Amino acid sequence: MxxxxxxxxxxxxxxxxxxxxxxxxxxxxxxxxxxxxxNMGTIALTKTEFLEKVANFETSPKEWKYLGDKPAIVDFYASWCGPCKSIAPILEELAQEYEGQIYIYKIDTEKEPELASAFGIMSIPTLLFIPMEGAPQMAKGAMPKSAFKEAIETVLLKSLENKK
Structure with a gap:
């Protein structure tokens, strides 16, 4: 029993x-x-979403054409990466601080190897700073919040001011 x-x-x-x-x-x-x-915080992207929201490198592989309506940062990362983990909270804070002004996208290189390969990502974290006009700029490795803010102000938001 x-x-x-x-x-x-x-x-x-x-x-x-x-x-x-x-x-x-x-x-x-x-x-x-x-x-x-x-759009509160960072936004995880799949390859399909990247092609729709950021750039469709499949239809125009030789020409960069940003599809977004605001400047963006794309963080190529992996869940096991220590430096990636250290900048993740910084990117979350920045996404909230600059909400409505920029997008901060995250791409897991383990889940989206084709995207990582298309951009020649050899080390992580690698960050792509995408202004509204012109070519994106790439940065490799972890950065302090102050460096992110400087890049946002000078590369991403300054391009908007010049446009006005």
């Missing part, structure tokens, strides 16, 4: 644990979707 009770208890515990795990996963998915939709 005790064995049946113990098995029943184990089954009930496993069921509750599974339900809680699924709820947490769904909540995380919902939060990620909300973040993408409201």
């Amino acid at each position: 005790k064995r049946k009770q113990l098995l029943g208890l184990l089954f009930m515990t496993a069921t509750i644990f599974t339900a809680c795990s699924n709820k947490t996963e769904n909540k995380t998915e919902n939060n990620n979707q909300l973040k993408k939709e409201t």
